[in-house]
Amino acid sequence: MTGLPVTHFDRVPGVLGRIVRERAADYAAADPHLGPARPRTGRFRAALSGPDLALIAEVKRASPSEGAIAPLDPAQAARAYEQGGAAAISVLTERRHFGGDAEALRAVVGAVDLPALRKDFVVHPAMLREAADWGASAALLMVSVLGAAVGAYLETAHHLGLDALVEVHDEHELEVALASGAQIIGVNNRDLTTLATDLKVSPRLIRRAREAGFAGVLVAESGYRTPADLASVRGLADAVLVGTSLAGSGDLTRAVRELIAP
Numbered sequence: 001m002t003g004l005p006v007t008h009f010d011r012v013p014g015v016l017g018r019i020v021r022e023r024a025a026d027y028a029a030a031d032p033h034l035g036p037a038r039p040r041t042g043r044f045r046a047a048l049s050g051p052d053l054a055l056i057a058e059v060k061r062a063s064p065s066e067g068a069i070a071p072l073d074p075a076q077a078a079r080a081y082e083q084g085g086a087a088a089i090s091v092l093t094e095r096r097h098f099g100g101d102a103e104a105l106r107a108v109v110g111a112v113d114l115p116a117l118r119k120d121f122v123v124h125p126a127m128l129r130e131a132a133d134w135g136a137s138a139a140l141l142m143v144s145v146l147g148a149a150v151g152a153y154l155e156t157a158h159h160l161g162l163d164a165l166v167e168v169h170d171e172h173e174l175e176v177a178l179a180s181g182a183q184i185i186g187v188n189n190r191d192l193t194t195l196a197t198d199l200k201v202s203p204r205l206i207r208r209a210r211e212a213g214f215a216g217v218l219v220a221e222s223g224y225r226t227p228a229d230l231a232s233v234r235g236l237a238d239a240v241l242v243g244t245s246l247a248g249s250g251d252l253t254r255a256v257r258e259l260i261a262p
């Protein structure tokens with residue numbers, strides 16, 4: 001597969017723009033060759049498709065908004081999340097701002113049976129090839145970063161056997177995601193250009209996606225700390241993605257149980 005559209009990351013604003021330009025520099029010389037098509041298991045999508053609100057628990061050691069969160073051992077953290085009842089594990093693989101790396105993802109894949117999501121700022125097809133090589137079942141694709149190129153990246157992810165979580169934060173990005181053919185859409189409550197979080201964003205855009213006839217999986221992302229916070233997306237979202245409040249809790253299994261208890 002060749003000819004992914006060129007994306008102009010110099011237009012991405014704020015904190016997000018800085019991280020994305022660093023990532024683009026990291027991968028500027030990477031080999032874009034994908035190799036033969038790999039079979040898609042759909043494990044990530046399937047894990048989020050049950051009748052209950054599924055939890056994607058995130059291995060997140062630091063973030064631009066919080067600084068250091070906790071010095072997690074990724075394998076141990078994933079096992080704790082699995083024991084608490086998480087449906088999937090998200091693993092940051094960005095090092096400078098989130099304290100993640102390839103080893104964290106590989107360790108999680110080796111430690112649990114749950115599907116793993118590579119959480120990074122994907123700006124080059126090699127990042128998707130790596131995700132597949134490292135054993136991820138899915139990768140994050142951000143419309144705020146990729147713009148209209150998200151459709152081509154989605155095809156690349158599928159070629160590599162990966163599910164894709166296509167992330168949006170506003171109405172316009174949702175339109176782009178819907179037009180791209182995304183099967184899993186995540187709504188980020190956090191504006192990554194300013195780091196401001198508003199829990200009203202997910203219910204609003206998830207309703208809008210359903211009204212537009214979207215029949216795929218919808219994920220509410222970021223800023224969830226208590227069962228009461230989750231009330232706004234119960235019966236609306238298929239899944240929630242939670243990092244900071246679990247990772248910083250000290251007892252990850254208990255934190256998962258207490259958060260998702262109906």
Ligand SMILES: O=P(O)(O)OC[C@@H](O)[C@@H](O)c1c[nH]c2ccccc12
Binds near residue numbers: 222242
């Ligand atoms: O730590 P929180 O507020 O629970 O959020 C988790 C997850 O949604 C967040 O880490 C995230 C969502 N989209 C991203 C894109 C890049 C980096 C990180 C993210």
